[in-house]
Amino acid sequence: MRRDVFQAIADPTRREIINLITHNSLNIDSVAENFDVSRPAISKHIKILQECGLLVIKQYGRERYCEAKLEKLNEVSDWVEQYRKFWTEKLDSLEEYLKILQAKSTTEITIETSTKSKSKKNGKRKSGK
Amino acid sequence: MANANQANSNTADREIVITRIFNAPRELVYEVWTKPEHVNKWWGPDGFTNTQKEMDLKPGGVWRFDMNGHGMTFPNKIVFHEVVKNEKLTYTHSGDDNPNDLNIFDVTVLFEDVKGGTQLTMKTLFESAEEMKRVMSQFGASEGAVQHLNNLGAYIEEVAPMRALSTSRVLNFPPDMVFRAFADPAQLEQWWGPKGFTNTFRKCENWEGGKWEFTMHGPDGKDYDSDSVFVETIHPRLVTIDHLDWPHFRLTISLEDLGEKTKVSWHQNFNSIEERETVKKYAEPGNEQNLDKLETQLEKISGDKQLSLTRTYNAPRELVFKMFTEAEHLANWWGPKGMDLKVAKLDVCPGGIFLYSMTTPDGNEMWGKFKYREVSPVEQIVFVNSFSDKDGNDSRNPWMPEWPLEIYNVLTLSEKDGKTTINLKGGPINCTSEERAIFEGASANMEQGFKGTFDQLEEYLAKF
Numbered sequence: 050m051r052r053d054v055f056q057a058i059a060d061p062t063r064r065e066i067i068n069l070i071t072h073n074s075l076n077i078d079s080v081a082e083n084f085d086v087s088r089p090a091i092s093k094h095i096k097i098l099q100e101c102g103l104l105v106i107k108q109y110g111r112e113r114y115c116e117a118k119l120e121k122l123n124e125v126s127d128w129v130e131q132y133r134k135f136w137t138e139k140l141d142s143l144e145e146y147l148k149i150l151q152a153k154s155t156t157e158i159t160i161e162t163s164t165k166s167k168s169k170k171n172g173k174r175k176s177g178k
Numbered sequence: 179m180a181n182a183n184q185a186n187s188n189t190a191d192r193e194i195v196i197t198r199i200f201n202a203p204r205e206l207v208y209e210v211w212t213k214p215e216h217v218n219k220w221w222g223p224d225g226f227t228n229t230q231k232e233m234d235l236k237p238g239g240v241w242r243f244d245m246n247g248h249g250m251t252f253p254n255k256i257v258f259h260e261v262v263k264n265e266k267l268t269y270t271h272s273g274d275d276n277p278n279d280l281n282i283f284d285v286t287v288l289f290e291d292v293k294g295g296t297q298l299t300m301k302t303l304f305e306s307a308e309e310m311k312r313v314m315s316q317f318g319a320s321e322g323a324v325q326h327l328n329n330l331g332a333y334i335e336e337v338a339p340m341r342a343l344s345t346s347r348v349l350n351f352p353p354d355m356v357f358r359a360f361a362d363p364a365q366l367e368q369w370w371g372p373k374g375f376t377n378t379f380r381k382c383e384n385w386e387g388g389k390w391e392f393t394m395h396g397p398d399g400k401d402y403d404s405d406s407v408f409v410e411t412i413h414p415r416l417v418t419i420d421h422l423d424w425p426h427f428r429l430t431i432s433l434e435d436l437g438e439k440t441k442v443s444w445h446q447n448f449n450s451i452e453e454r455e456t457v458k459k460y461a462e463p464g465n466e467q468n469l470d471k472l473e474t475q476l477e478k479i480s481g482d483k484q485l486s487l488t489r490t491y492n493a494p495r496e497l498v499f500k501m502f503t504e505a506e507h508l509a510n511w512w513g514p515k516g517m518d519l520k521v522a523k524l525d526v527c528p529g530g531i532f533l534y535s536m537t538t539p540d541g542n543e544m545w546g547k548f549k550y551r552e553v554s555p556v557e558q559i560v561f562v563n564s565f566s567d568k569d570g571n572d573s574r575n576p577w578m579p580e581w582p583l584e585i586y587n588v589l590t591l592s593e594k595d596g597k598t599t600i601n602l603k604g605g606p607i608n609c610t611s612e613e614r615a616i617f618e619g620a621s622a623n624m625e626q627g628f629k630g631t632f633d634q635l636e637e638y639l640a641k642f
Binding site: 129132133136137138139140142143144145146147150151 | 484485487489491492493497498501507510511512514515585600602604
């Protein structure tokens, strides 16, 4: 089954759990106290959050504490940056390819794509470089 | 005048055929031809007015009217034979009930869809070639028929506003964002329709020739099926939709760029005046409510931060355009470094796809896809890209399941001094209901220390 951030925070109880532990780590009992649902149900939510990487459980002596890991949420909000990186790579690659294409044979490209006057211009610019 | 038909089957020498194309739907042309209140305004050659007496539009029905002109009154009697709504009329035209009336002819009027509107064909059949010549010279019938259609054409122009419902509104959002609210089916589903209506989309192919089929759920609990086709979409300027069910109309929505604002002009052109009159009472406020809902939707996504990239290449625009539309070129640069890219399918047209596979050095195969929505050489390409399986079905990003399933991209190309500048704007569309649920939940949960992170998250989610 797919486990991702979206799934983790799709549920209001899980969002509330993250809210609770954002600033202070809490043990599972303390988390459960805040909800009307059963403790096993809360454990299940905690397990899902754990699997999605939004929560880690740390052992302090006899107690197990839930700690929030919010980096994953940033991952989501940084989507645009990731897409920028993706396209920047593509467009770099396109630039290289265009250079190769145009260096290979200016005339070839001319026939394919452009008018004579344009090709002359391109040719001049190339030789002037 | 059935006997005329029987008497002489060769009609070439006793028939006048005139055709004319009107820039109007068939329904309208038929309507102004068959309703006394309209017919009265245009019927006949120049210099005539009409007095309607009776019109019984059915096979065997009689239509009587007087034509007044040149200081005289000419009684007219028409007996309908065939009456096929919006398609065909045949009738016998005579002066009056005088059995010795010689001015009798049979008329067939055909209404046909053609590019640019409706082609009207009017065939006037006389009893004999001699009779045709006589009537033509005596009454100037040939010239009169031309004037008749000219008058009809002028009247159709005149009544054009009578079949339209128009409105406009300035929205405090840029055209790109407004257009995305149309282009993204998931958004459109949220805001389309009058107040209190919700939608279930079955098909929403927002590109030229694409189908749009959905059910609207009214506040009264009734369902209304809607069947339309996208006639034209130009990001971020124009959406034209033909509504195929009753009431038939063409909806033209144009967006005018006013800097950070957009003027939305909403022009609903019904196929007939009757259809407009029938629905006006609810369609007029409905259009305003629809715009209200669009505004609300735009407020929801106002935090949208989409990708915008600009690059300049030392190459002519034609060549750069080909890089995105020709398989041999795409294969050479689109694939990630170190991966072998194979083009499985490339159909660069609205609704067409580019399906490709990439093979990693360790032999893993992955698939990706573009769905082209708009291809305007050499200026603009609009496409949706996604990960895919080998059959072209969307799939999740294998490395990052949170990655949006589909990203809507607008690539514009401009050329200056032999260099081409491209701009790419990208943002997610068609997010799953799961993702949407999160967006709604996240906004309701803007609290305390969590706020910062959720602010960012909301910005992201608001794109849906």
